[in-house]
Amino acid sequence: MKRVIGGLAVMACVTGAAAAVQGRDATPRGKQAEVTGTVVDLACRFSKGQTGPSHVPCAQMCAKAGVPFGILTADGRLYIPAVHGEIQNPKLLPFVEQEVTVTGTVFPAAGANTIEIASIAKKQ
Numbered sequence: 001m002k003r004v005i006g007g008l009a010v011m012a013c014v015t016g017a018a019a020a021v022q023g024r025d026a027t028p029r030g031k032q033a034e035v036t037g038t039v040v041d042l043a044c045r046f047s048k049g050q051t052g053p054s055h056v057p058c059a060q061m062c063a064k065a066g067v068p069f070g071i072l073t074a075d076g077r078l079y080i081p082a083v084h085g086e087i088q089n090p091k092l093l094p095f096v097e098q099e100v101t102v103t104g105t106v107f108p109a110a111g112a113n114t115i116e117i118a119s120i121a122k123k124q
Helices: 002-025 042-047 053-064 089-095
Strands: 031-041 069-072 078-081 099-109 112-122
Touching: 031 042, 031 053, 042 053, 042 069, 053 089, 069 089, 078 099, 089 112
Parallel strands: 078 112
Antiparallel strands: 031 069, 031 099, 069 078, 099 112
C-alpha cells in the first residue's frame, strides 16, 4: 500500500512538473482586436497624474528619453504597445494625449495587455 501511494505521489509530481514546463514554454496566442483609447505617457500619467493638451510637450520630451507610451481606454484598461525588437513610441508620438483607434494583436500581460499595432488613427 505504501508503495502504491508513494508511486502515485511521484507520478503526480512528475505530471505536475511536466505541465508547468509545457505551460511556460507554450507560445502565447494573441487575439485580433480594435482598441479605442487615449495615448498616454505612462510615467507622467501614473506617477504624476499629468494629462491633456498642456502635457503634450512634456510627453514628447519623455518619449525622446525612452519613456513608453500606452493606450488607456475609457473603462481603464491599459494597452502597452510592444513588438519584439521594435520601439513603438514613434507610431504613437503623433497622437499623444489624443483619442485613437488601434487595430492589432492583443496579448494578456499580468493585469494589463500588450498590443502589436497593425494600424493607428485619430478617433473620428
